[in-house]
Amino acid sequence: MPRLRPTELIAEWFGLDADFERTPTDPVLSRRHDVWLGLALVVLAVCGSELARSAGIIEAGTPAWLVAVLSAAGALPLVVRRRYPLTVLVVVYAHFLVVGLTVPTIPMTVVLQAVYFVALYSAVAWARDRQAMVVVVGVCLLAMFTWLLWEIAVGSGLQQAAESQGLLDEPPGSVDPIVAMVANVWLINIAYFLGAIAIGQVSWNAARRRRQLGEQTATIERQSAELQRRAVVSDRLRIARELHDVVAHHVSVIGIQAAAARRLLAKGDTAAQDPGVPLAVIESASREAVTQMRGLVGTLRDTGTDAAGADDTGGRSPGPGLPDIPALAAAEDGLDVAYALVAEPSGAEADVPAPLALSLYRTVQEGLANVRKHSTARRASVTVRVDRRDGGAPGASAGFAEVEVLDDGRARPGSSGTGLGLVGLRERVAAHHGVAEIGPRVTGGYRVRVRLPLPEDGS
Structure with missing residues (x-):
């Protein structure tokens, strides 16, 4: 230095x-x-x-x-x-x-x-x-x-004082009395004024240090809260994967045993009703799956906040869906958001199953949050597309539901996030066997687009 x-x-x-x-x-x-x-x-x-x-x-x-x-x-x-x-x-x-x-x-x-x-x-x-x-x-x-x-x-005060005390006749020291008096007056005044300045500046510097320590303490507290929030998010993602594994395992067992039970019942075999055979296994597996799922969901709710820090203890009201996206777009302060809905046929958005609609809503929520936090854009667009097809093979896709969030801004310097929001978004898409396109556009700006297939029966 x-x-x-x-x-x-x-x-x-x-x-x-x-x-x-x-x-x-x-x-x-x-x-x-x-x-x-x-x-x-x-x-x-x-x-x-x-x-x-x-x-x-x-x-x-x-x-x-x-x-x-x-x-x-x-x-x-x-x-x-x-x-x-x-x-x-x-x-x-x-x-x-x-x-x-x-x-x-x-x-x-x-x-x-x-x-x-x-x-x-x-x-x-x-x-x-x-x-x-x-x-x-x-x-x-x-x-x-x-x-x-x-x-x-x-x-003439100093001269008179020296004469009255007889200092001029017999100087008591090695310095001339008049010079000594003048120097003493100057020393007193220098100490007086510089002492006031020094004490005042020490007080000002101490106040500045206290302010700096206060700001540093507040920064540390914010960083600590952010680390805690990230730890909660990481734990919730782990529990979500465990929940997925539990449900997937038991549902797979239920499917296999149900197929076996169907064959036995088709042959008129009364053994299908005995304990330990397919129907009993299905009942046991389903009960166990529901029990474990309730336990894991209860653990998730005990965290008190979701990944975005919002309160998650407000009861069991239905999650948001496609009808709530316009209000979400309109609530973005400082960001001009254009909303558009394209449905074929008209009203097809009402047939989108609740789990898919919730995932699409969360996609828009995450996309707009990223624009507000990490982009210089002042305008964005949200487009919802629903294409419902009739017919097709049993169990095949009956069309798709899609959301797209676009902006025309640039990445704001020093505002990179943790990336956990996009990780969770991709996990939602993968759970519904959908497709996600996330990244910068060639023409400028950023795109978040998610397409989810619609099931045949709309469930």
Whole structure:
């Protein structure tokens, strides 16, 4: 990692390029605290200035009301110190300069010195525009040190203090008394101003770190929830395969035994009714299949959410079908979806069996969800086609039902999903011996098309 130059270190420490604005966690409570703090300092400033006037520190002849007003005016702006930190700093330091030129002993009272410190601290700690903060604070410091330099250059206070203490006759140290006094004044002021700036910036940096830690914690929680959801999806897919295996096994046994029973009954063999022969095996296998299927379905429902995170504990109402697809298309916020139904003959969509209709509905749901999450498209189309044929060989396909979801967008960068939705979609298609076409189109956009064969009897 390359070393930063001093100017870059200063800019980093002051957060000049940071994308962070410090705001109170509870604005109403913070404003109340500021009001009470400002009013408390106003009372203390007035009392402190009166004590200083009574002790002869403030110039004789200065009216008491003027001392009180000037002292209160210096502390009052702090009631909005966090709402307008830079404005408060400018007003308070302007008060220092103006009053310092007329009644110089008033700004030197202890309470007003604390007020100036708090104003500078608040400007650094709460300024939302960091670059403006550096400019305003820099101008205020320049004005303050210029005033200090002027006071030292034209004033005779240090000379008189040194003479009154006899320091000029017998210097007690190795440094000239006047030089020592000037240096001491500068050191005090440098420590005063830089201390307020340092404490304010440390407070701002701490607030930024807390915000970053909060955002990181929220990100970790979201990622943890996503991992948990994926684990649930993976487990549900495993259970679904187990359910398929259980039902397929027992249904195969039922089919074989039913064929054997049919032959025995055709021959008039009474042994077909004995326990352990085909009809009894059929009864046992069917009971076992239903029992195991109920157990597995109960496990699926116990997860509480389906693969998309939707609640799955709402009872045993019939699943959605082809009539629900128009409402699904119309509910896509921010996506203009065109819906079309092509049925041959008219009304053939009503003959699509419920399991097939549910699979087609889920296909449209997954396709539109992918467009919304992973595509730049703003328009999409959903087409449902049902072609019902009469006649044909017994048990053969009597036509097909198809849905197609098209969009004209491009893949959104950094939005790749887990792919589990398309895996589940392909599994549904395979369970119905259908055909799926999923992928980008040559002319642009993306296509999800699923065609399922219709059974002969429509069941």
